[in-house]
Amino acid sequence: MSEGIRVAAADEIDEGEAVTVDSTTAGTADDIAVFHSDDGNFYALNDTCTHEEASLAEGWIEDGEVECPVHSARFCLKTGAALCLPATVNAVAHRVEVVDGDVILYPGDAPAGS
Numbered sequence: 764m765s766e767g768i769r770v771a772a773a774d775e776i777d778e779g780e781a782v783t784v785d786s787t788t789a790g791t792a793d794d795i796a797v798f799h800s801d802d803g804n805f806y807a808l809n810d811t812c813t814h815e816e817a818s819l820a821e822g823w824i825e826d827g828e829v830e831c832p833v834h835s836a837r838f839c840l841k842t843g844a845a846l847c848l849p850a851t852v853n854a855v856a857h858r859v860e861v862v863d864g865d866v867i868l869y870p871g872d873a874p875a876g877s
């Protein structure tokens with residue numbers, strides 16, 4: 764289990780928006796995108812699209828999925844599953860919790876319930 768990183772106050776990230784935690788802070792190979800989904804929950808995926816070099820944090824969030832801004836591959840925010848071409852490799856998902864109003868990221872931990 765990794766140590767949690769405070770990303771932001773939950774009310775600082777609007778629904779449908781995402782922020783990134785850089786790889787140096789996260790201690791991971793890739794930056795991590797933290798999404799405030801339209802279901803009200805927070806999710807985290809490796810920020811770099813598994814197809815090419817796009818930032819998923821800049822994608823469209825809808826119905827619990829993020830659509831890559833470059834070639835429109837979609838990924839499940841909860842599991843990272845690649846849902847359509849051109850992506851064929853799942854994104855890595857990380858655990859996120861809201862604790863006392865703060866969004867806490869646990870880089871490298873599997874999401875709760877997965």
Ligand code: FES
Nearest residue numbers: 812814815831834
């Ligand atoms: S870079 Fe994301 S679908 Fe191509």
